[in-house]
Amino acid sequence: MELWKYIGRRLIQIAIIFFVIITVLFLLFRLAPGDPVSRMVDPDMTPEDAEHLISQLGLDKPLGMQYLYYLKNFFTGNFGESFHYGQPVIDIIGSRLPNTILLFTSAIILAALVGIFLGKIASWHKGETTDTVMTIGALVTHTVFLPWLGLILIWVFAYKMNWFPITGMLSEEVWLDPDAGFFTKVLDVLHHMILPLTTLFLIHFGSYLLLMRSSMLETLKEDYILTGRAKGLPEKIIRNHHAAPNAALPVVTSVGLSLAFSINGGALTETVFTWPGIGRELVMSVSQNDYPLAQACFLLIAIVVLISNLVVDTLYAYLDPRIRY
Amino acid sequence: MKTDIETPRKAHLKKFPWMDRLRRGWAIYKQNLLGKIGLSLLVMFALMALCSFIPPLIDKMYQPMTGVDPEITRSTGPSLRHWLGTDFMGRDILSQLLAGARVAFLVGVSAAFMSIVMGTAIGMVAGYMGRFVDTVLMRLADMIMVMPTMLVVLMIAALFGQLTIWTIVLIIALFRWPGVSRVIRAQTLSLKHRPFIEAARVAGASHLRIIFRHIMPNVLPLSFLYMTFRVTSAIIIEAALAFLGFGDPSTVSWGMMLQWVWKTGHMFKAPYWLLPPGICISLITLAFYMLGRAMDEVLDPRLRKEAGSD
Numbered sequence: 001m002e003l004w005k006y007i008g009r010r011l012i013q014i015a016i017i018f019f020v021i022i023t024v025l026f027l028l029f030r031l032a033p034g035d036p037v038s039r040m041v042d043p044d045m046t047p048e049d050a051e052h053l054i055s056q057l058g059l060d061k062p063l064g065m066q067y068l069y070y071l072k073n074f075f076t077g078n079f080g081e082s083f084h085y086g087q088p089v090i091d092i093i094g095s096r097l098p099n100t101i102l103l104f105t106s107a108i109i110l111a112a113l114v115g116i117f118l119g120k121i122a123s124w125h126k127g128e129t130t131d132t133v134m135t136i137g138a139l140v141t142h143t144v145f146l147p148w149l150g151l152i153l154i155w156v157f158a159y160k161m162n163w164f165p166i167t168g169m170l171s172e173e174v175w176l177d178p179d180a181g182f183f184t185k186v187l188d189v190l191h192h193m194i195l196p197l198t199t200l201f202l203i204h205f206g207s208y209l210l211l212m213r214s215s216m217l218e219t220l221k222e223d224y225i226l227t228g229r230a231k232g233l234p235e236k237i238i239r240n241h242h243a244a245p246n247a248a249l250p251v252v253t254s255v256g257l258s259l260a261f262s263i264n265g266g267a268l269t270e271t272v273f274t275w276p277g278i279g280r281e282l283v284m285s286v287s288q289n290d291y292p293l294a295q296a297c298f299l300l301i302a303i304v305v306l307i308s309n310l311v312v313d314t315l316y317a318y319l320d321p322r323i324r325y
Numbered sequence: 326m327k328t329d330i331e332t333p334r335k336a337h338l339k340k341f342p343w344m345d346r347l348r349r350g351w352a353i354y355k356q357n358l359l360g361k362i363g364l365s366l367l368v369m370f371a372l373m374a375l376c377s378f379i380p381p382l383i384d385k386m387y388q389p390m391t392g393v394d395p396e397i398t399r400s401t402g403p404s405l406r407h408w409l410g411t412d413f414m415g416r417d418i419l420s421q422l423l424a425g426a427r428v429a430f431l432v433g434v435s436a437a438f439m440s441i442v443m444g445t446a447i448g449m450v451a452g453y454m455g456r457f458v459d460t461v462l463m464r465l466a467d468m469i470m471v472m473p474t475m476l477v478v479l480m481i482a483a484l485f486g487q488l489t490i491w492t493i494v495l496i497i498a499l500f501r502w503p504g505v506s507r508v509i510r511a512q513t514l515s516l517k518h519r520p521f522i523e524a525a526r527v528a529g530a531s532h533l534r535i536i537f538r539h540i541m542p543n544v545l546p547l548s549f550l551y552m553t554f555r556v557t558s559a560i561i562i563e564a565a566l567a568f569l570g571f572g573d574p575s576t577v578s579w580g581m582m583l584q585w586v587w588k589t590g591h592m593f594k595a596p597y598w599l600l601p602p603g604i605c606i607s608l609i610t611l612a613f614y615m616l617g618r619a620m621d622e623v624l625d626p627r628l629r630k631e632a633g634s635d
Contacts, residue, residue: 017468025480032484039484139359143611145561147568148583148603151592159593257470261558264475268565272587282476283569286483294483298476305471 003317010313014306021302025295026070030063039291042083053080074299080292084285089296093278097300099169100277103193104266107200112255114201115208116248122209123216123247124239134209142206146265150199150272157195164195167274196273203265207258208251216247249320256312259305350623360619366612370426370605377423387417389424389577400595410597413589418582422601425579429560429609432494432578436559437552439498441505445548448509449536453517463510466503474500475562482571490573493566497559505551512544546624553617557610564606579606 029039037059041050054060057080058069073079079089115138122134158166165171169192170185219225220243228238267279274280282297284290354360380387386394394407397415401407409418451462478496482488488496516522517540525539566572567580570588579602586592586599 013467017471020468021472028481028484033486139611139614140607143557143607143614145564145583145603145606145610147565147587148599148606151583151587151599152603155593155596155599260471260473263473264562264565267473267476268568271569279476283479286479287570289483291483294480298480301473301476302471305473309471 003314006317007310007314010310014310018302018306022071022074022299023067025299026067029291029295030066040080042081042086044083079296082285082293083290084288084293089292092281092293093296093300096276096278096281099275100266100270100279103196103200103270103275103277104262106193107197108204108255108262110197111201111204112208112251115205116212116244116251118205119209119212119251120216120239120244120247123213123220126217131213135213138206138209140206141202142204142210144203146199146203147268147272149202150196150269153195153199154273165192168192169276192275196269196275199269199273200262200265204262208254211254212247212251215250216243219243219247222246246320249316252312252316252319256309256316259308259312263301263305353623354619357619357622359615360622363612363615363619366608367616370430370609370612373423373426374430377420377427380417380420380423386415387420389416389421390575392416392420400589400591400598402595402597409601410595412582412585412598413591418598418601421577421582422579422605424577425582425602425605426609428490428576428578429564429606432490432497432563433556433560433609433613436494436497436501436563437555439495440501440555440559441548441552443498444502444505444551445509445541445544447502448506449513449540449544451506452510452513453532453536453540459510462506466506469500470503472500474558475565478562478566479569479571482566488571488573490563490576490578493563493573494559497562501555501558505548505555508547508551509544512547513540516540516543550617550620550624553613553620557613557617560606560610560613579603 032039037054040057040059041053045053056078057073058066061069077090079093081087082089082092085092118134118138122131125131154166158164169189171188171192225238225243228242233242263279266277267283269275270277270280271283278297278300282294282301285293285297377389381389381392384392386392394411394415394417397407397411399415400413401411401415403410407417407419409422412418412421447462447466451459474497477500478488478493481496522535522539525535530538563572563578564580564583567578568584568587570584572578572581572584582602583599583606586595586602592599
């Protein structure tokens, strides 16, 4: 019950933060040099269409009214029309979001699991070669420049070895082939996904490993570990059942805290591998001055970060019964 | 004779107690393998940054941004004339690489310094004042913390057009203080009720004086520790922006070099051009990161004991 109250309180906080973000974005769009109308209405539109869109977005009204229109349009999902694609922004975003979620969540979860597992081993062998190798390896993969790592992986595994496709998410010949079964299509996506997934995974697992290692070393000093040893439990049980679950808690928090950082990496990965996701769409729309699309992508990413933070915090409260909010 | 040398040094130490602290810190730091690697890498990059002034003096074609080799119009591999080859319009890659080191230090250190100053000031004020001020400042910090800095800069670039390197640095600093301020706030909270602060208050010291004269010296080491981590993130963000094509077009940074390789389609043809900038960005972030971890051990005796016990 207390957990629900906590979630409710956090939801209100998130709503406030989000409200501030969209307000700031609204003001930025009006403060920026140039005509705000030209930023929301495609210059190539016919005058009638443009007029219709202007009245729909309330751009002919005073600033206060514009803001109300802006909020209303936001909650009804009306973000205007993309200059580049000539389609409603909401449709484009709807088709890109699942791709981003697929790539991003699988990479983060995989990285967290592997990081926790290897961090546990590293802490167990503290001071030995295993530990040193793992620590240095984690430091190196954690700090390598992400887009460059992506380019190198493409160069080696897609261009030289020809194991994986160089770009994209789907092969046209598979998806246009009416005989291709569902399974073939899934395999095709997986085939395209391996390199971007590896890039994101390599960048993230190092920090989780290092965190798990130090957290595990901290936990091993606790009294209940000593008790476990005193009553003669096997070391393996102490490690896997007594120390590791508690030591993994800070890793869960750090997944949430580093999310903003991870989103940057996600956008870079999508751009390098031309993975059709939200991050790449944001980067593209900014370089093409496609303001409606850029704004919507940005807001969507903000929502995703805020909600994932809530999920992580809730998970934390659930995993650690000692924490009561 | 011996006492003549000894005495002035001791007097010196008494006058500046921090020098003694620094020496003891250095003794601990020296035992740390990661710290030594990180520091040597940084010295190497500092030398590169210093050397960046030399090539343009030798010949005009070694100007990193504007110098073009008149005999070369496309990217060529390493040669005696161009040790690391040339880029797509015949500019020398080595001199660009050296200039990039200078930009990386400039961006990293200035952005980190600004965000540390802000974070420390805000954290101390929030922790010391408490109540309303604390709540407002910390909620603000929460809000900024969930924003992906790189994408924020992208958005600002979209609205306000091409950003100069200093605008980018400023925005990075403005969005990277919350992490520091949280730590400093926690530290301030623990200091606030110590006897020496109460004594200062009883003696009639103003809030400002207590914050800057009594609390600040106790939180500064922590701020400097965080500065090394901020340097890393600032360099990465700037490099990523330049890589995506939103960097300052009048400065050569390593991210910009990678963008040129990528955008001109040389990534499969010119490994001599693709490898150096990426290795440099990765190594400099690694170096600052290692420096930070080693400093962490100097400042936190608990970590040190753990590392030294076996």
